[in-house]
Amino acid sequence: MAEKASGGVQSVERAFELLELITNAGGEVTLSELSSFTSLPLPTIHRLLRTLVSLGYVRQLANRRYSLGPRLIRLGEVANKQLGSLARPHLKNLVETLGESANMAVLDSEMVVYIAQVPSPHSMRMFTEVGRRAHTHDTGVGKAILAQLEDDTVRDIVTRAGMPTPTEMSIGNISDLMLELKRIRERGYSIDEQEQEIGVRCFAMAVPDAPTPMAISVSGPVSRVDEAFAERAVPLLQSAAEQISAQLNAAAAS
Amino acid sequence: MAEKASGGVQSVERAFELLELITNAGGEVTLSELSSFTSLPLPTIHRLLRTLVSLGYVRQLANRRYSLGPRLIRLGEVANKQLGSLARPHLKNLVETLGESANMAVLDSEMVVYIAQVPSPHSMRMFTEVGRRAHTHDTGVGKAILAQLEDDTVRDIVTRAGMPTPTEMSIGNISDLMLELKRIRERGYSIDEQEQEIGVRCFAMAVPDAPTPMAISVSGPVSRVDEAFAERAVPLLQSAAEQISAQLNAAAAS
């Protein structure tokens, strides 16, 4: 009937769609807001929510609004650990060799989420926190991920997320971004040249063949993270990305 | 046909059951393991998993095992923040005044989950991590929550979760627990008297009228957390619990 015969179980797809909508709406929604976002009929939404509430994945507030339930916390924690613990040794290795903070992030619909971070030993360092969401067009990891996607997908992502320009170095329109992605594809890695914060430079590389688009990066103050740093960092980034990729696609121990 | 006409959408319930099973199995399972846990037929499990994989909530490893997908991370983070960010200022306040670690936990079916934690400034302190699950009968927050529930519900919860006794102070049977809950109801707060770990005492109080049963606590070594401490702590706990309750039940801003 619809436009997509994906073969998936529709009620499950719809239930998760609702969860995502609640999340995107800032974690708290009314039933009718949901109905205006989805084009699903109200009774259907209500029934799915009822199910989710009874399971504890959604909770209903006193004002009858719906928000995410506590049961999701654990799923998220475990999922996080799952990927993060796999990546952390590699990031740690980068930090030990290069002396700057290393991060890993995944694409989550139209934003990137940091899922692992190893801080640099320097006192002056980045304060990237695990779980934080960031735009794709103004971060090293974001651009590295975008460079792996189809142009149409990229356009869709930045259109949905918007293109704020936190600094005067940030890329503010799609055509500039496309040019930049072209350079990244040729070069094999991305540079965040003070695009998110003045004084901070970052080198990032996508993890190839990942089940979800993801990238790793090293970042620090421009004074330390310069051309010479890049020469040391890029091969290490590449090797780490490849190792993570291999582990992701490899058989795991029993 | 089955035993439960819960009125919920079955495929959704089953999908989440699978997610929980993967989580409980440590985050990585084979299809047939799942089938042995659930009594669902293999094709059904497979179809649900396929749906979850295509949505990004489950990922399939190269060894054909299934594990939790990155998309869950964000849902968990937001759900966490939802409750935690509301509570954190109050916990921080407790820590500043009392000098001991403060926690908040919610009931999640038959266990409690810690959703916010502010560590004490002391070097010797608890290592309660956000997202951790614990039993109800041997923790301060757990007992505070149980004391708010019907006796039948309590019985059901501890039956499902079991009653392990991590220390010789732990409560090991239901009748003792019921007596303890009676004392807690009269007193208005619960005490974890080295029931989870020798040397650790904890005072906890339920958050009244919460949409989900929840409680806050302060905990520390018995040497510091004594009778005199309790006299200072209890009124503060009460006030914090009431403030959190008020916020939970207030209408949210547009």
Added chain:
DNA sequence: CGGTCAGTTTCCGTATTATGGATATTATTA
């Protein structure tokens, strides 16, 4: 190196299950 087997995936007819229009109920506003 070929054969066997357990585990995984796909197929497809069936009927159980989710669906959503219509309606009742409950909050909210005037």
Added chain:
DNA sequence: TAATAATATCCATAATACGGAAACTGACCG
């Protein structure tokens, strides 16, 4: 208190998910 808008429930319908059976894949062993 009445009117209005939101939320929740009912129930006949058929579309949807279901699961038995069969095909496929990779692993292990002879």
